[in-house]
Amino acid sequence: MIQLFAFYLFATIVIASAAMVIFARNPVHSVMWLILAFFNAAGLMLLAGAEFIAMLLVIVYVGAVAVLFLFVVMMLDIDFAELRAGFVRYLPLGALVAIILAAELIFAVGAWSAGGVDLAARAAPAVTDKSNIQQIGELLYTRYIFLFEAAGIVLLVAMIGAIVLTHRQRGGVRTQNISKQNQRRPQDATRLVDPGVGQGMEL
Amino acid sequence: MTETFISWGMDPNWAWGVATICGILLIALPLMLAVAMIIYADRKIWAAIALRRGPNVVGPFGLLQSFADGLKVFLQETIIPTGANRGLFLIAPIITFTVALLAWAVIPFNSGAVLADINVGLLYILAISSLGVYGVILSGWASNSKYPFFSAMRASAQMISYEVSIGFILIGVVLFADSFNMNEIVKAQQGHGLGIVNAFGFNLLLFPLAVMFLISSLAETARAPFDLTEAESELVAGYQTEYSSMSFALFWLGEYANVLLMCTLNAVLFWGGWLPPIDWAPLYVVPGIIWLFIKILIFFFIFSWVKATVPRYRYDQLMRLGWKIFLPISLLWIFLISGYLMLTRYGDCPTSEKVHIAQISNEKTGELVRFDSPRNGWEGVCREKIEPPKVSS
Numbered sequence: 001m002i003q004l005f006a007f008y009l010f011a012t013i014v015i016a017s018a019a020m021v022i023f024a025r026n027p028v029h030s031v032m033w034l035i036l037a038f039f040n041a042a043g044l045m046l047l048a049g050a051e052f053i054a055m056l057l058v059i060v061y062v063g064a065v066a067v068l069f070l071f072v073v074m075m076l077d078i079d080f081a082e083l084r085a086g087f088v089r090y091l092p093l094g095a096l097v098a099i100i101l102a103a104e105l106i107f108a109v110g111a112w113s114a115g116g117v118d119l120a121a122r123a124a125p126a127v128t129d130k131s132n133i134q135q136i137g138e139l140l141y142t143r144y145i146f147l148f149e150a151a152g153i154v155l156l157v158a159m160i161g162a163i164v165l166t167h168r169q170r171g172g173v174r175t176q177n178i179s180k181q182n183q184r185r186p187q188d189a190t191r192l193v194d195p196g197v198g199q200g201m202e203l
Numbered sequence: 204m205t206e207t208f209i210s211w212g213m214d215p216n217w218a219w220g221v222a223t224i225c226g227i228l229l230i231a232l233p234l235m236l237a238v239a240m241i242i243y244a245d246r247k248i249w250a251a252i253a254l255r256r257g258p259n260v261v262g263p264f265g266l267l268q269s270f271a272d273g274l275k276v277f278l279q280e281t282i283i284p285t286g287a288n289r290g291l292f293l294i295a296p297i298i299t300f301t302v303a304l305l306a307w308a309v310i311p312f313n314s315g316a317v318l319a320d321i322n323v324g325l326l327y328i329l330a331i332s333s334l335g336v337y338g339v340i341l342s343g344w345a346s347n348s349k350y351p352f353f354s355a356m357r358a359s360a361q362m363i364s365y366e367v368s369i370g371f372i373l374i375g376v377v378l379f380a381d382s383f384n385m386n387e388i389v390k391a392q393q394g395h396g397l398g399i400v401n402a403f404g405f406n407l408l409l410f411p412l413a414v415m416f417l418i419s420s421l422a423e424t425a426r427a428p429f430d431l432t433e434a435e436s437e438l439v440a441g442y443q444t445e446y447s448s449m450s451f452a453l454f455w456l457g458e459y460a461n462v463l464l465m466c467t468l469n470a471v472l473f474w475g476g477w478l479p480p481i482d483w484a485p486l487y488v489v490p491g492i493i494w495l496f497i498k499i500l501i502f503f504f505i506f507s508w509v510k511a512t513v514p515r516y517r518y519d520q521l522m523r524l525g526w527k528i529f530l531p532i533s534l535l536w537i538f539l540i541s542g543y544l545m546l547t548r549y550g551d552c553p554t555s556e557k558v559h560i561a562q563i564s565n566e567k568t569g570e571l572v573r574f575d576s577p578r579n580g581w582e583g584v585c586r587e588k589i590e591p592p593k594v595s596s
Contacts (some may be wrong), residue, residue: 002216028291028344035337055326063333067340067363074344131322133383178523 003047010043027073035066052132226318230307238459239269245459245507252511276455279448284347287445291345296446296453299338303460306331310467311386313477313491324385325373328468329366332423335461336362339432339442342454346445354441357518358425358432364525365422371533372416375540376472379403389476401478408540413473415529417505420465422525424458427510431518462506463499470498 013036020033038061045054140148195201208218243258243266250257258265283292309324311317321327336359343355377383380391380403396405404413422429433441443454470476475498477491516524 026288028288032291032341051321051323052326055323055330058330059326059333063330063336063366064363067336067359070337070340071359074340133322176519 007047010040013040031066031070031073035062038062038066050132052136230318231304234307234460237463238456241459241463241503242269248504248507249511273452276448276452281448281450284445286347288345288347291341293450295338295342295345296450299335299457300453302331302334302338303457306464309385311389311476312495317386320386323383325377325383329370333366343442348445350438351442351444354432354438358442361521362423364522365419368525368529368533369419369423371537372412374537375409375412376403378540378544379409385471389471389478392475393478394482399482401475401480401482402473404473408543412536415533416473417469419529420469421509424461424465426462426506428513428515429521430515431521434515466499466502466506469502470495474498
């Protein structure tokens, strides 16, 4: 009973906030609706018993990805009149995308209601007395170890690529040498002198 | 608690609901009281170190000072700047406050005294604490004012940076405790140090992590010396500059609830949580919650002590500490810890026959599927001897 209630609550909020992402006029509000959608999607994952995935969804998407979105959107100076001006021009392309998405959804629902492929036979054996993390870990580090490490390599390459693309070396920049600073002692850095009247001193 | 309500003749579903609500109140109300008292303690400690008296007018020894402040703030007028984004401006402090309360759901106060005893407790805390950034960014942006926005940028960059190293530090703890469940983590610390001391912190491999976690938790809660987000000389009062009345009080409460949470995490993850410091039977007579409180208060004292004595960091120094020192060290430590654990816990069986492989029949095909299963009471798995699992097609 309470599960059903929770499911419909989360599902309704996911759909409603996903719609609000598109309809909100202010881009920052859009991002906030997106975060609400992520959150409730995590709630749905919890209901499905995938607690680990739910937590990862919140940590990765809400905690990292959406924060970056928010940063970018806040920094942008968006002219809404200009954005809306292109509406007619992009209408055919948008309609095409919408039709493709709708067709895929209909296919998916049709295939699912027709009985579906026997995916369960290839999926992981269900071990009930183990926690989610252990089950995922056992599969990830044995059967799917190659895919797992390949994904890691792809991420590493992407990270290095991003650094290489955005890194620029500027000449004439004086940077701090922290260890040199830390090694500096008062004796080396200061000198006590007692110049006579009218003599001054040389530095 | 659910059983008590059921024994009173309540329907199990209702009993569960009522018990959960009671549990929430039992955590949230004392927490609010503790926050009020901890603000007082913070000011008193700071004053004592600066050779001042601190609050001493309202109530005996000034004990009621926080309540007087709260009443004053409550009676003030709420001012919303004209240029502010009204909705987000009001939501931001609520987010900060709620998030600060949410994480307490998985904190174990005693052996069974957890509101939500979930398997992914530590991940839950990471997830919730990553939400704290939103209250800060939104308040800065919605105020539509320069200084709060600068402060929000600083604060969010700082929190995100230190979350990275905190995540790696926590992995070290999880590796040793073998669990993400907070209660299991506490139990794993029983007799961890030479069979006597109930703490991870006395393990030579984990001690550096404990120190880094303490410093990172100072940075994560934007306490001195990392309180650049509210550096008065540069940014007025930080992201809360435009706030007044209750919306300001919510930031204040949320901030101190977060500080308490970080003190608790320090105590739970590295210093034994509700276990007594030494694994000695007479000490277990004292209820675990008292040991936990003592540890929390010690950490809070350290927080205040640091606030009163250490000068504020510069922003580039803060970032350097997070990215160039803590991150590499904590990464290196994960390798060290996992290597050590492989040697001592899992790698002891090349000669023996202690190979256990799970054989679970696939529900659909009835075929046996094998895979490595080192946990849940199965000891000494030799990874070399495990055959790659057959993919039943």
